[in-house]
Amino acid sequence: MRKKIIALIAMAGCIASTSTSAIADDPDYAHTTLTGDWNGARQRLYDHGVDIGLDYLGEFAHNTSGGIRNTDAYADQIHLHAAFDFEKLWGWTGGSLHMDINNRNGSQIDAKAHLGTLLESQEIYGGGNVTRLTRFYLEQALWNGLVDLKFGRMDIGVDFFPFACDYQNLNFCGALPGWISKGVNAWPLAQTGGVIAINPSSAWSIKFGGFEVNPNNASTSQGLKLSVPGPNTGTLMLAELDWRTNLGDAQGALPGVWRIGGWRNTARYSNVFYSVDGAQQLLGSDAPILQSSVSGSYFMGQQQITRGLSVFGNIVQADPHTDLIDQMISIGLLYDGPLASRPDDRLGLAIGRDRVSGRVASAQRLLNAAGAGPVPVQGYEYIAELNYQFQLWHGLALMPNVQYIRHPGGSNANRDATVFGLRTVVKF
Numbered sequence: 001m002r003k004k005i006i007a008l009i010a011m012a013g014c015i016a017s018t019s020t021s022a023i024a025d026d027p028d029y030a031h032t033t034l035t036g037d038w039n040g041a042r043q044r045l046y047d048h049g050v051d052i053g054l055d056y057l058g059e060f061a062h063n064t065s066g067g068i069r070n071t072d073a074y075a076d077q078i079h080l081h082a083a084f085d086f087e088k089l090w091g092w093t094g095g096s097l098h099m100d101i102n103n104r105n106g107s108q109i110d111a112k113a114h115l116g117t118l119l120e121s122q123e124i125y126g127g128g129n130v131t132r133l134t135r136f137y138l139e140q141a142l143w144n145g146l147v148d149l150k151f152g153r154m155d156i157g158v159d160f161f162p163f164a165c166d167y168q169n170l171n172f173c174g175a176l177p178g179w180i181s182k183g184v185n186a187w188p189l190a191q192t193g194g195v196i197a198i199n200p201s202s203a204w205s206i207k208f209g210g211f212e213v214n215p216n217n218a219s220t221s222q223g224l225k226l227s228v229p230g231p232n233t234g235t236l237m238l239a240e241l242d243w244r245t246n247l248g249d250a251q252g253a254l255p256g257v258w259r260i261g262g263w264r265n266t267a268r269y270s271n272v273f274y275s276v277d278g279a280q281q282l283l284g285s286d287a288p289i290l291q292s293s294v295s296g297s298y299f300m301g302q303q304q305i306t307r308g309l310s311v312f313g314n315i316v317q318a319d320p321h322t323d324l325i326d327q328m329i330s331i332g333l334l335y336d337g338p339l340a341s342r343p344d345d346r347l348g349l350a351i352g353r354d355r356v357s358g359r360v361a362s363a364q365r366l367l368n369a370a371g372a373g374p375v376p377v378q379g380y381e382y383i384a385e386l387n388y389q390f391q392l393w394h395g396l397a398l399m400p401n402v403q404y405i406r407h408p409g410g411s412n413a414n415r416d417a418t419v420f421g422l423r424t425v426v427k428f
Helices: 002-018 041-047 086-090 358-369
Strands: 050-065 072-085 095-106 131-142 147-154 191-198 204-213 234-246 255-265 294-304 309-317 325-336 346-356 380-393 396-406 417-427
Touching: 041 050, 072 086, 086 095, 346 358, 380 417
Parallel strands: none
Antiparallel strands: 050 072, 050 417, 072 095, 095 131, 131 147, 147 191, 191 204, 204 234, 234 255, 255 294, 294 309, 309 325, 325 346, 346 380, 380 396, 396 417
16 A cells, blocks of 8 residues: 555656645745755745645554553554645636545554544544545635635545644544544545635635535545445535634734534434344334434634633534434643743643433433343543643654543443553654
């Protein structure tokens, strides 16, 4: 798989040599990447319309309690991205092409140690050990940015719930609805669809998206394919309202962003009540009960409150009829430059709670009352993570972290877990 990545990097380099890149706000390659500005060549490429980059992210995890054994795991990702600005390349005003390719490998601590967690302690694990085309879409800005259109293959995090990954636990990373709701694909999985964003001012925007729902999006055989085999089972529709704030004054900006959104998926999925082992047999039915649609909503806010300190809060409400986890809540803070001698370091602290659908718990109680148990009744899983990112050099950072998971899987039948981690980030 890594040979494919190397070949694609070489191909991107050939493209860049004949044309060039774009789409980033005046990138500072010399101070943000390990390989720098390539003696000025990288900036020249950008000025002509081509912006290419390569980064590596690896996450080590060691379980010291919980599960059935103490063990280690390591997972990583190689990520190639490119953007092509059509206005700089050919004079096509407002047009651009975006491409992201990911190669993932490694093992998962939750599975190796049998922690029983609802979500992963290594956010970079997932989607299979395979090379995937995560983004390949066209973008067109109209009327000086009043309207922005996108169409192609992409994950929902391009526009909806675009939350950064500054933690190692998946609860505090990326497009959270994609981790818990069926038919909503988040990084590194892609869906075919389009998005329209309307930006009436610098403070407000509203977005609408429509995507095909196809179970084969998650298949490891999908790989670098643009087309998805098999029939589409429904349509995923999303909407989001964004409000950008600035609490600062002339002395310094304190930006923030607040988002409220929701989704509806017209595909049909099994009711989680009957997915509990033994529930269907107990009720005398062998036929799965299918829900006609899946829906959910979310709220997220991120606000810088001092020069270095920012806070965030997320709430995701999924569908209790179809989704095992029907609610996620998380709050946290990020402190840039906590030490005067290390202005580029970052401290992170986050606390979260995942709730198992009450319908699952009802089925489990029913089984216990009928003498078919004992079955652990699932409820809430609690997660906390403390990390500190050392910026060692331009484009090179190490982030040691510790996670504590209480009631993994939402059940006190699983031992509480403490996981120590080390995250490596390299931007070439």
